[in-house]
Amino acid sequence: MADLLPTEFDVVILGTGLQESIIAAACSRIGQRVLHIDRKTYYAGDWASFTFSGLLSWIEECKQESSSGEETGWQDQLQESEEVLLLCSRNKSVQNIEVLSYVSQDSDDDLEVGALEMKQAAAICKEGEETVPVVNEGEGCDIHHGPSDGDSTPTGQLENRASDTPPYDETVPAVPEEGNLDSTSCSYYPSALESDTVKETVQGSDLPPMQEVCIQEPKKVKITYSKIVKEGRRFNIDLVSKFLFSRGSLVDLLIKSNVSRYAEFKNVTRILTYQNGQVEQVPCSRADVFASKQLSVVEKRMLMKFLTFCMDYEQHPEEYLDFKDGKFSEFLKTKKLTASLHHFIQHSIAMVSDAASTIEGLKATQHFLNCLGRYGNTPFLFPLYGLGEIPQCFCRMCAVFGGTYCLRHSVECLVVDKESKRCKAVIDGRGQRISCENVIVEEGYLPQECCKHVQYQQISRAVLITDRSVLKAETDQQISILTVPPFEPGQPTVRVIELCSSTMTCMPGTYLVHLTCVSRRSAREDLAPVVSKLFVQDLKQENETTEGEEEEEKPHVLWALYFNMRDSSSVVKRAYADLPVNVYPCSGPDSALDCDHTVSEAKSIFEQLFPGEEFCPPAPNPEDIIYDGEGGPPRDAGFGSPATAEPSEEINAEISAGDQSTKEAETECSTKASQGEDDTPESSSPKQEENDPPDSVNDEQPEDSQ
Numbered sequence: 001m002a003d004l005l006p007t008e009f010d011v012v013i014l015g016t017g018l019q020e021s022i023i024a025a026a027c028s029r030i031g032q033r034v035l036h037i038d039r040k041t042y043y044a045g046d047w048a049s050f051t052f053s054g055l056l057s058w059i060e061e062c063k064q065e066s067s068s069g070e071e072t073g074w075q076d077q078l079q080e081s082e083e084v085l086l087l088c089s090r091n092k093s094v095q096n097i098e099v100l101s102y103v104s105q106d107s108d109d110d111l112e113v114g115a116l117e118m119k120q121a122a123a124i125c126k127e128g129e130e131t132v133p134v135v136n137e138g139e140g141c142d143i144h145h146g147p148s149d150g151d152s153t154p155t156g157q158l159e160n161r162a163s164d165t166p167p168y169d170e171t172v173p174a175v176p177e178e179g180n181l182d183s184t185s186c187s188y189y190p191s192a193l194e195s196d197t198v199k200e201t202v203q204g205s206d207l208p209p210m211q212e213v214c215i216q217e218p219k220k221v222k223i224t225y226s227k228i229v230k231e232g233r234r235f236n237i238d239l240v241s242k243f244l245f246s247r248g249s250l251v252d253l254l255i256k257s258n259v260s261r262y263a264e265f266k267n268v269t270r271i272l273t274y275q276n277g278q279v280e281q282v283p284c285s286r287a288d289v290f291a292s293k294q295l296s297v298v299e300k301r302m303l304m305k306f307l308t309f310c311m312d313y314e315q316h317p318e319e320y321l322d323f324k325d326g327k328f329s330e331f332l333k334t335k336k337l338t339a340s341l342h343h344f345i346q347h348s349i350a351m352v353s354d355a356a357s358t359i360e361g362l363k364a365t366q367h368f369l370n371c372l373g374r375y376g377n378t379p380f381l382f383p384l385y386g387l388g389e390i391p392q393c394f395c396r397m398c399a400v401f402g403g404t405y406c407l408r409h410s411v412e413c414l415v416v417d418k419e420s421k422r423c424k425a426v427i428d429g430r431g432q433r434i435s436c437e438n439v440i441v442e443e444g445y446l447p448q449e450c451c452k453h454v455q456y457q458q459i460s461r462a463v464l465i466t467d468r469s470v471l472k473a474e475t476d477q478q479i480s481i482l483t484v485p486p487f488e489p490g491q492p493t494v495r496v497i498e499l500c501s502s503t504m505t506c507m508p509g510t511y512l513v514h515l516t517c518v519s520r521r522s523a524r525e526d527l528a529p530v531v532s533k534l535f536v537q538d539l540k541q542e543n544e545t546t547e548g549e550e551e552e553e554k555p556h557v558l559w560a561l562y563f564n565m566r567d568s569s570s571v572v573k574r575a576y577a578d579l580p581v582n583v584y585p586c587s588g589p590d591s592a593l594d595c596d597h598t599v600s601e602a603k604s605i606f607e608q609l610f611p612g613e614e615f616c617p618p619a620p621n622p623e624d625i626i627y628d629g630e631g632g633p634p635r636d637a638g639f640g641s642p643a644t645a646e647p648s649e650e651i652n653a654e655i656s657a658g659d660q661s662t663k664e665a666e667t668e669c670s671t672k673a674s675q676g677e678d679d680t681p682e683s684s685s686p687k688q689e690e691n692d693p694p695d696s697v698n699d700e701q702p703e704d705s706q
Helices: 018-029 052-063 225-230 249-257 286-291 297-311 328-333 339-349 358-371 389-400 523-534 539-544 547-552 596-609
Strands: 011-014 034-038 082-086 094-101 120-125 130-135 264-267 270-275 278-281 380-383 404-407 411-417 423-428 433-435 438-442 457-466 480-484 494-499 511-518 557-567 583-586 652-655 667-670
Touching (some): 018 438, 018 596, 034 389, 052 557, 082 423, 225 557, 249 596, 297 358, 339 358, 389 404, 457 523, 511 523
Parallel strands (some): 011 438, 270 480, 438 583
Antiparallel strands (some): 120 130, 264 380, 494 511
16 A cells, blocks of 8 residues: 555645635745645646646546545544544536537648748848848747758758847747757748748859848648647646736735745736727826827826826815715716726726726726836736646745645545534545644535535636737737627626737637636626627638728637636635534635635635734745755855845846837736846746645655655
8 A cells, every 4th residue: 555644734725726725835834734635636726727638638527427436434534522524526616618619620730830920031141141031930949041052951040039029029939848849949941932932042153242032921821620739738728817916916925925936927918998899909008098099189188187086086085975885887977088988997997897886996997007017018917827827836835845735635524523513634535534723625625515505606718719819919929808898788798818829828820818707697608799799700701701801800719618617706604504613615716807805815714724923924035045054055166156136026027028228018027037037938837946846646655745
């Protein structure tokens, strides 16, 4: 029989979602012995991010029926004064799954991924006086010349530097997989491009000195389903779609706890809205307002006046007290704003529904404005490789301070004392009894009898893979958020998040689009009207587009997933029946754009467990560690010590193209990089850092990791 886990812990945590992971890091940081268990094979639970093949496996797992499981002999572990609370064997938080594919199922090995967006160009290489093709797709591409006279091997190499690239026109290559080091490099030979693509004239004794370059726009190449599967590791598809407010509680927690060192972020570049049948960009910062061409001079003054009022609306109570109990939409009408300004403020800046009160709308607008300018021209950040990286970052912090991790490890039941109604221990799938003082449990583990009086809400979700952006821009590397108001009364407001390939969430030449709303019906019924307005779902319609419509052609949906997810964020602990007093349920993801509720609930549970203790105190930086005994600090090798950088107190902001003089350029937030460092993300995802969470313990051999 494999080695067993230690038999005693201070805190046992079931589930590795964001809330459970934050609590695990906070408990481990103050010296508590933490056992963090998940029955799944991956971290983050309902907050996870998957590759394309991983998402397909998740879909099949969700469709499977609950297994009865084997008897583990937990009855022999009980005493007379104890009883058990059996846990649910499978999470049923996801339902109504529908998968639709709109691309050809045939395999075509000749198709090039990213051909929809790649543009060929030509450049003149001074050395050798010949013209060579330049590739804009991907950084660090090795570009070789074909064999010339007297040459037996390809020569020449051009490096794509950040300083040569506009701030927004940049595709960040994925980290090459082990054993596939060529995944981020490409070779081009003129012989492969001679036919009506590039014509070269090289200076020589028999040729005129003039050089001529002819460029032909490449034809649009259709992406097949087999190509999406083949490039599936380039996708990181979130089950939950959220952004981080730059001054939100999660960003503040990441900075305070030093967990931010384990992740990298990009600044969201655009805020869009849907109005009068068109997608428009919303001006939100002062620079955007005055540079906007869609607003008149009068509208610009009206918008700036209102936003200035919202920044410190508490100082002007006479402006809103009469409407304090009314709706925010009615309050906006009293400000004599135009229809466009009213729409921008309510749906794209405050991001509130028609039912929101005036105070809620003013607070949301103020929060939006306060977050502007911290890292860029929008208030939002997005983590590279997807939101599923954030729970893993907190798991890593817990592991660094002694937490023990077990994936693919189930817990059958809780052992409860009959008199005190406290949980004394848990019994795992092998029948091992593990004593503990407190238990944190993802609400999906709780049995049906505990949840019989609970009223859940539902979230409607859709994930689309498309071939182009919903709003054409100078560059294809845009991260956008789009708010679509209800088309008819009774319909929900839909939030659309569009991610480009530089976020490391989709393959080049495609976009990953997330749609989210509060459920009224099934996910497809709620979201299909919005999808039909913004996208083309039948690729046959592409051939029917007239010449005059080409400029306004909608993106095509290549693949789509619809599902409903349970929202337990509004459920309080007392709603669960017969729950032991020292068992604390954690809710799953909610429908909000940010993670404020999750952080607030995690902090509340921690304070109930350990009153007076600091929540997620800062972890020491490596240079702050004091070495004792023989294992002292490393000695200087005698070659001179590099200057030690000051520890970062907040997430560092990078100008993606190195142009730090332009405040309105796109900024990328890197929690690992120092100022001026190359902005290409390296092995910085939670799976590729030092101090990774310990390898998950499988069912054959659990381990105790420090």
